[in-house]
Amino acid sequence: MTTIVRRAVLAGLAAAALPRPALAQGAHGRVVVVGGGFGGATAARVLHRAGVAVTLVEPAETYWACPFSNEVIAGLRPLSAQAFGYDGLRASGVIVARTKAAAIDGAAGRVRLADGSTLDYDRLILSPGIALRFDALPGYDAAAAERMPHAWKAGAQTDLLARQLAAMPDNGTVVLSVPANPYRCPPGPYERASLIAYFLKTRKPRAKLIVLDAKDTFSKQKLFEQAWKALYPGILDYVPLASGGQVTAVDPGAMTVATDFETYKADVACIIPPQRAAPIAAAAGVADRSGWCPIDPVTFESRLVPRIHVVGDAAIAGAMPKSAFAANAQAKVCAEAVIDLLAGRVPEPPKLINTCYSLVAPGYGISVAGVYRPDKGVLADVEGAGGTSPVDSPDTVRRQEAAYAEDWYRTITHAVFG
Amino acid sequence: MRSALLLLLLASPAAASPPGASSCSGCHGAPGGAVPSLAGQSAEDIAASLTAFRTGARPATVMTRIAKGFSDEESRAIAEWIAGGGQ
Numbered sequence A: 001m002t003t004i005v006r007r008a009v010l011a012g013l014a015a016a017a018l019p020r021p022a023l024a025q026g027a028h029g030r031v032v033v034v035g036g037g038f039g040g041a042t043a044a045r046v047l048h049r050a051g052v053a054v055t056l057v058e059p060a061e062t063y064w065a066c067p068f069s070n071e072v073i074a075g076l077r078p079l080s081a082q083a084f085g086y087d088g089l090r091a092s093g094v095i096v097a098r099t100k101a102a103a104i105d106g107a108a109g110r111v112r113l114a115d116g117s118t119l120d121y122d123r124l125i126l127s128p129g130i131a132l133r134f135d136a137l138p139g140y141d142a143a144a145a146e147r148m149p150h151a152w153k154a155g156a157q158t159d160l161l162a163r164q165l166a167a168m169p170d171n172g173t174v175v176l177s178v179p180a181n182p183y184r185c186p187p188g189p190y191e192r193a194s195l196i197a198y199f200l201k202t203r204k205p206r207a208k209l210i211v212l213d214a215k216d217t218f219s220k221q222k223l224f225e226q227a228w229k230a231l232y233p234g235i236l237d238y239v240p241l242a243s244g245g246q247v248t249a250v251d252p253g254a255m256t257v258a259t260d261f262e263t264y265k266a267d268v269a270c271i272i273p274p275q276r277a278a279p280i281a282a283a284a285g286v287a288d289r290s291g292w293c294p295i296d297p298v299t300f301e302s303r304l305v306p307r308i309h310v311v312g313d314a315a316i317a318g319a320m321p322k323s324a325f326a327a328n329a330q331a332k333v334c335a336e337a338v339i340d341l342l343a344g345r346v347p348e349p350p351k352l353i354n355t356c357y358s359l360v361a362p363g364y365g366i367s368v369a370g371v372y373r374p375d376k377g378v379l380a381d382v383e384g385a386g387g388t389s390p391v392d393s394p395d396t397v398r399r400q401e402a403a404y405a406e407d408w409y410r411t412i413t414h415a416v417f418g
Numbered sequence B: 001m002r003s004a005l006l007l008l009l010l011a012s013p014a015a016a017s018p019p020g021a022s023s024c025s026g027c028h029g030a031p032g033g034a035v036p037s038l039a040g041q042s043a044e045d046i047a048a049s050l051t052a053f054r055t056g057a058r059p060a061t062v063m064t065r066i067a068k069g070f071s072d073e074e075s076r077a078i079a080e081w082i083a084g085g086g087q
C-alpha cells in the first residue's frame, strides 16, 4: 500500500489513530469518499463506524438540502431549515477534507485535491451529485440561471426563486420548464408546480403558472393531476410534450420561454435544464456517453474503472430514482460491499428501498415507494411491491403522508449529518 | 469460549446486513415522530408487522407497498438484524 499525503487532512490524523471497534477486524484498507451529500456523508459514516480509515472530501462547509426546498420557494419554510454542516460527522470521528477533488487517477488509486495534496485509496466512493447542463438548452447558461433560476441545487438558487415569486406582479405569469428523463428527483418539478400554485392561490390569486414539460408521463402523475384539478383550477396550466410542452430555447433578456409552438412571456421563469453527473465523474472516467455512471448493482463499483464506486444521483441505478432516500440506501449497501471487498469477502446481492414524498399543499402529501434488487446486471423493481399512494385516499391519509414526509426529512438529515 | 466467539466474529461477514435491512433507517429514526421508531421492538414484533403489512391484515399508507417486496424469510432476517441493533 502506498502512503497517503494528507496535507489537507492533518487535523484529522489524531482522530484516525483512535482504536477501532471490533468490526474493523478483517477490513483493511483506505477509502476515500468524494461528495458530502446524502450519499457520500452516509457512506463515510458507515465505513467509519465499521473501523475503516475513511476520508470524506467535500468543499462546502454548508450543505443545502434539496428535499423540502420547494416549500422554501413557496414561502412555507425558511431557507435555514435546509442548511446542514459537517461538525456532526467530524464529532463522530469522520475525517472531512474541506476541499474539492480535482482529478482522479483510477489506475494509481489516487485522488488529487484542489489544494494540490493527494489521497491514495484502495477503494473510492463517488457521490458527487449532478451538474446542470448549460450546453443543452439554447439561451440557458450559468448567467441565465441568475435571471431564470433552476433552483435544482438548493441554496442561493432556492432563495433567488423564492424572492422572485414574492416580488412578481399580482397578475403575473410564472413559467416552469421540466426536462426529459433522467434527472434529479423525478417528482420534484411537479411538487414545485403544486406549491408554486399554492403560493399563487393564497398570495397572488390573479397570477397563473404554466408548466412546460418535455414528457407526457411522470411520477405520481394521477395523484398530482387529481390534486391540481381539485386545488388549483384556473391557476396551473400543464402543457405536456404532446401539446408542445418541450422548451427549445429561452431568452433571459426578454424573459421569454420558447417551444416549437409558442413563445411564453414570463414574469418569473424557473428553468430546470437537462442534467448529468457532476464533472468529477467524467474526470475520473466513470461517466459514459450519457453523462451518467454505469455501475454493478451489487457493489456499485463502476463498470468503467475498477475500485471506484458510484452512488446517488450520479449513478445509473436502473429502476431506482435519483432521490436522497435512494442515495442514502445505496451508500449503505455500497459501503458494506466495500468493507466486504477489502476483507476479501464476496458481497451478497442486496435489496434496496426508496420512498419519495411530495407535498401538493400544506397537509396534503402523496408518495411513491419501491423495492429493488439486482437482476440481469441492473437494479430492477421487485415485482408486486411498491407503487404510489391510492388515488382515492381520504384526507386523513393525505395528512398522514404529509406528516410522514416531515418526519422522513428530520430522520434522514439527522442520520446523515448528525 | 472467547476465542471461539472471536473466530465466529472474524469468519462471519461482519459488515453485511440482510437484504433490504439497511434501508429501513431511512425513515425509522428517533422516537416521537410520525413514523414509529423500531428501537426496543423485538424481532418477533417486527417480523409479525412486516407479515401483516404484506398480507394487508394491518393497513398502512406506505409499509403495505414496501413489505410486499420481502419474503417471510427475508422479513425475519431483517427483523432480527434490527432488533439486534443494526441500523
Ligand SMILES: Cc1cc2nc3c(=O)[nH]c(=O)nc-3n(C[C@H](O)[C@H](O)[C@H](O)COP(=O)(O)OP(=O)(O)OC[C@H]3O[C@@H](n4cnc5c(N)ncnc54)[C@H](O)[C@@H]3O)c2cc1C
Pocket (backbone or CB within 6 Å): A034, A035, A036, A037, A038, A039, A040, A057, A058, A059, A060, A063, A065, A066, A067, A068, A069, A070, A099, A100, A101, A102, A127, A128, A129, A130, A151, A152, A153, A184, A185, A188, A192, A278, A280, A311, A312, A313, A314, A322, A323, A324, A325, A326, A327, A355, A356, A357, A358
Ligand atoms: C427540488 C428538489 C426536491 C427534492 N426532494 C426530494 C425528496 O423529497 N426526497 C428525496 O429523497 N429526494 C429529493 N430530492 C433529490 C435529492 O436532493 C438528491 O437525490 C440527493 O441530493 C442526491 O444525493 P447525492 O449524494 O447523489 O448528491 P448531492 O446531495 O448533490 O451531494 C453531492 C455533493 O458532492 C459534492 N461534490 C461535487 N463534486 C465534488 C468534487 N469534485 N469534490 C468534492 N465534492 C464534490 C457537492 O458539493 C455536494 O455536497 C429533491 C431534489 C430537488 C432538486
